[in-house]
Amino acid sequence: MSLLPRFPELESLFKGCKQKCILDGELIVLVNGKPDFYEVQRRTVLTDPFKIELAHKKHSAGFVAYDILYYKDKPATDLPLMERKKLLEEVISESDILSKSRYVETNGIAMYKFAEDYNLEGYTDATWINPMVCRIEYMPSEKEGIRQPTFKDVLDEKLPEECRL
Numbered sequence: 001m002s003l004l005p006r007f008p009e010l011e012s013l014f015k016g017c018k019q020k021c022i023l024d025g026e027l028i029v030l031v032n033g034k035p036d037f038y039e040v041q042r043r044t045v046l047t048d049p050f051k052i053e054l055a056h057k058k059h060s061a062g063f064v065a066y067d068i069l070y071y072k073d074k075p076a077t078d079l080p081l082m083e084r085k086k087l088l089e090e091v092i093s094e095s096d097i098l099s100k101s102r103y104v105e106t107n108g109i110a111m112y113k114f115a116e117d118y119n120l121e122g123y124t125d126a127t128w129i130n131p132m133v134c135r136i137e138y139m140p141s142e143k144e145g146i147r148q149p150t151f152k153d154v155l156d157e158k159l160p161e162e163c164r165l
Contacts, residue, residue, distance in 0.1 A: 003027070006043055006052055007061045009097060016098035019072055019091050025065035025101065034119070065092060066101035 004011060007027070017023070029039040039059055046052050068076050068088045076084055085103065092100050 003044060006046055007056070008052065009056050009060050010063060013063055013098055016093050016095050017091055018093060021068055021072070021076075021091055022070040023063075023065040023088075023092075024067040024069050025063055027061060028064055029059045029061045031059050060096070062097045062099065064099050064101050066103075 010027075026035075027040055028035045029043065030036065031039055036059070040061070043052070043055050043061065046055060065088060067081075068084050068091060070076055071087060071091065076087060079087070088100055092098060094100060
């Protein structure tokens, strides 16, 4: 299913890339300055063009890129994560609809506390253990306003048991 008809504001997203590439990231809709996962879900099921236009005008969507998978027709996933982050910096021109995911290499606990204090959805923590990275995504839980850490993946050949929250 193509989501572009439901998110027409993203039609020019490709213009923010300086080179031919495939990005990995998240579709977001901001409500009161915060990402709202439920608004993204609601918009994905809209089919009426009038309702789609109203939703677009009320809360515009955007794309946050956190990784680059292909660059100039070549896979980039064999590159170390930090090299891909640097490549992402070079390739993307940020705009109202396209941004790069920010990351920190230190003070992860403070970053988590900040995300928790402001009830931020979709906060991802890359926890460094030796040269390995585990990705933890904070997803909405059944309780209102609570985000639950969920193990997403390991970015190296390590077992999930080796990751710590």
